[in-house]
Amino acid sequence: MEGPCRRLSAAPEGEPRPPGTRESGGEAASEPTRDTRTHFRVCRFMMEAGVKLGMRSVPVATACVLYHRFFQRVTSRVYEPYLVAMSCLYLAGKVEEQHLRTRDIINVSHRYFNKGSAPLECDKEFWDLRDSVVQCELLILRQLNFHVSFEHPHKYLLHYLLSVKALVNRHAWSRTPVAETSWALLRDCYHGDMCIRHTPQHIAIAALYLALNSYGVELPVGEKEWWQVLCEDVTKADINAVISDLLRLYDMEAKCI
Numbered sequence: 001m002e003g004p005c006r007r008l009s010a011a012p013e014g015e016p017r018p019p020g021t022r023e024s025g026g027e028a029a030s031e032p033t034r035d036t037r038t039h040f041r042v043c044r045f046m047m048e049a050g051v052k053l054g055m056r057s058v059p060v061a062t063a064c065v066l067y068h069r070f071f072q073r074v075t076s077r078v079y080e081p082y083l084v085a086m087s088c089l090y091l092a093g094k095v096e097e098q099h100l101r102t103r104d105i106i107n108v109s110h111r112y113f114n115k116g117s118a119p120l121e122c123d124k125e126f127w128d129l130r131d132s133v134v135q136c137e138l139l140i141l142r143q144l145n146f147h148v149s150f151e152h153p154h155k156y157l158l159h160y161l162l163s164v165k166a167l168v169n170r171h172a173w174s175r176t177p178v179a180e181t182s183w184a185l186l187r188d189c190y191h192g193d194m195c196i197r198h199t200p201q202h203i204a205i206a207a208l209y210l211a212l213n214s215y216g217v218e219l220p221v222g223e224k225e226w227w228q229v230l231c232e233d234v235t236k237a238d239i240n241a242v243i244s245d246l247l248r249l250y251d252m253e254a255k256c257i
Contacts (some may be wrong), residue, residue, distance in 0.1 A: 035076055036192070040252050042081045043067065043191045045112060046089060052108045053100055055093070057187065058154055063092035064190035065150050066140060072193070073143050079136075082109070087136035095148050102130050156204035157186055160230050164208065167219050167226070181211040185246065192252070194245040198238075201231045206242035 043064050050060035066088040071081070086105050093100035106129055107119045120126045141148065161179050185207040189195050195203065205227050212219070219226045227234055 036252065038076055038081055039068070039071060039193070040191050040249070042085045045082065046085050047187070047190070049089060049105070049108045049112060053089070053104060055089070055098060055100070056096070058152055059092045059096035059098045061152050061154070061190055062096055062150060063088040065196055066091060066144070066148060068193045068196050070140050070143055083132060083136055084140065087133050087140055090133060091137050091140060091148065102133055105133065106130060151200050153186055153200040153204035153207070156201050157182060157207060160204055160208050163230060164212070164219065164226065168217060172217060176215040176217055178211045178215060178217055181214060182207045185210055188249060189246060192245065192249045194242065194249070198242050198245070202234050202238045203242055205231050205234050206239045206246070209239050210243055210246070
């Protein structure tokens with residue numbers, strides 16, 4: 001599903017590569033690492049594009065889940081990741097009822113790879129690329145058997161934050177950006193496939209747990225740990241597993257810069 005997109009010119013070595021470009025040679029030995037790094041970069045692209053497109057956090061999260069679930073079933077050797085990402089943004093807008101124009105997605109993607117450039121003209125090359133995005137959307141739907149509606153951790157994190165806030169001294173709460181940090185950690189989980197390997201509740205608990213520990217905010221001690229009260233089926237091992245995966249993503253970020 002490689003669309004004609006020569007105007008989205010190739011990025012420098014180690015940088016994101018636009019739709020329609022491929023790397024060749026020496027893939028077998030380093031495929032897992034290369035794929036992981038590629039998917040990290042592509043998810044970062046989707047998040048930046050989502051901001052420029054004015055997308056809300058849940059539609060962007062849905063786009064990332066669509067992307068990760070698609071590449072659970074296929075390989076990035078066959079399908080261009082950035083083209084798939086553009087289609088995921090388009091499809092996520094429909095799923096979450098925040099419809100996007102394909103022209104806007106294409107122009108934002110074009111500017112991502114060509115800083116400061118003018119919007120693409122509506123010529124044959126543009127329409128061919130648009131057709132590729134739409135055709136790729138249909139491919140994603142078929143690969144996922146049209147299961148494109150997902151439960152996200154966002155609603156759980158909001159509930160957990162409100163519950164924990166009621167237990168903390170309001171002055172201590174106002175002095176520490178626990179809420180902002182929790183949301184940032186949650187967003188970062190979507191850079192990797194950990195967002196589809198862990199349950200939404202466990203991701204939300206782990207994000208809040210890590211934020212609280214980062215700022216040394218202590219909660220009243222009771223018969224149960226606070227996280228057991230909020231989510232009965234979560235264990236300390238579950239929390240540690242989510243945090244470990246998240247820390248690996250941060251290590252991946254340092255290698256992808």
